[in-house]
Every structure is written in C-alpha cells, then in structure tokens.
Amino acid sequence: MDKLAQQLREDANSIEVDVSPQLDARIRASLAGVRQETGRTSSGSTGRAPFWWASSLTGIAATVAIISVINLGEPDPEPAITQPPPQQFTMPQFTFKPKAAILTESLQQELDAIQSDLKKAEQVIKDDFDKIGI
C-alpha cells in the first residue's frame, strides 16, 4: 500500500463517530415496524417479468373482447346514399374562346384594346351571373 492510501485509511479511521444508544434504540424501534417488500430494485427484477407479461396480455385480451362485443352487437350501418345537388346550385359552365394576340399596332394601343376586351368580358360574366341569379 502506498503512502497516500495509507494516509487516507488512517485519516478515515480518525473520524470519530459512534452509534449512540438513543440512535440504536430508534433504529430497532423503526425496524420492528417495517414490513418487508418483495422486489423493487432493477437488480432483482427478473422475478417480476412474468407478472408484467401477464398484466399486459390481460389488458390486450380485455381490449379485444370489448371491441368485439361492441362491433358484434350492432348491425352494419346502411351505406350512405348521396343525392346529386340540384342543378341551380351547380356552377355554370363557361365556354372560353382563347385567341392569340397579334401585335399589329403600338404597345399602348394593344394595351388599350386588351383592357377594353377585359372590361367587356367582365360585363359578360356579370350579365351571366345576373341571369342565373347569383
């Protein structure tokens, strides 16, 4: 044993403690009232594994039984039949006639023409909505 280890041991032994009679009596009294329990620490938990499995399997079996009872007790629901909505609630069909723009005049004039066409289109759409009452 080296010097440091020897010193550490000596110094540990020089710590003066004593289990007093009062403490001894306290411990004995406490021990008398203690009820021993089985298996708590992980080191001794192997004996608890079957209980774990048993409780898990019981839970699963109970769940399956409840689900089966609920589902077997009720007849299958009728398939839902949906009616098509009335014609008046469907959206109108628009027919678009796209045309390629052919730039034959200056850009400003073309822009004016396009804006004018847009306004006309908007008006046509408004008229169509008015006709169907939306």
Add this chain to the structure above:
Amino acid sequence: MAVNSETALIAAAKCGSVAAFTELVASHRVRLLRFLVTRTSSYADAEDALQDTLINAFRYLRSYDAKWRFSTWLYRIAINNAASMRVQDTEQIGELCDEESGPLEQCIAVSERENLWISAKRVLNDEVYTAMWLRYAEDMSVTDIAAALGRSVSWTKVNLLRARQQLDAAMGGSKKKAQASEAYG
C-alpha cells in the same frame, strides 16, 4: 463476519427476523455512519441517513441479489440516502452548511496536518469522493465500487486515478504553503 454466517443471517433476515438483521448490520453501522458524516451537512442528518439506510435495507432485503457483496448493496442504499438528504438540505436552506463547521470537521481531532478527507472534500466532486472513500477507507474492489455507484469499471478506474492526482496536487500545494509560512515565521 464469516461468509456462511452472513449468508445464514441474510436468509433469516429475509424471513423477517429483525434480530438477524440487526446482527447482520452490526459490523457495518459505524463504518456507514462514518461515511455518511462525510456526505451530509450535519451529524444529525448522518444519523437520520443511517437509520433510513438500515430501514430501507431491511424493507427491500428480499430483493437483495447474492451476486453483490452485502456491504456493497448496503453502501449503494446509503449513497442514495445521503444524496437525497443533501438535495433536501439544498432545497431547504439554499446551500449546504459552511464546510469549516461541517460534521466531518467536528468528528476529527485537532492535529498538525489537515485530514486528507477534508482536502478531498474540497477538491473532488461528490461521486468521485465517494469512490475514493469506498476504495481507501472501505478497501472495496474497483468492481464493487462501480456496482455501488452504478458506474462502469473503467469510469471508476479513471476517476480514482484522477482523484489521486488531484489530491496529490492539493497536498503538494498545502505543503508548499506550510513550508512558506514556516519560512516567514
């Protein structure tokens, strides 16, 4: 305590015999209390921790696995109790008592040189301190210390080595201080 005798006492205590348990732990009580004095903030706390340790040991004795040494198992409970007591103390008073007036200092007779365990308390953290205590005060094997602390053997080896180096360095520092103070009168 002979192994056979210890085994018989454990068996009897597992059946609920308080007398057998008391005899079983008789040789460990003072050593446990000495250890707990170094780990708690007052002597009364150390006594409470000893009481809790023995009660818990008896309560859960049936879960004791014989692959552990009984003393290792007992120390593991004591370490947990001391740790929870320190947490309670910290929560109650904010910080632990002044180390100069702790129970360890009160239990050491005045001597010329400082007790190494006081130096160790200053320079080592709780877990490493405990490892050192189990190694050098309790003469436990590294494997048992690792089991008691819930650490790996390699962690224990490395930290014991580092702790020794730290303690050596601290002792060197205090020797230099002592020499310096002697030199300056």
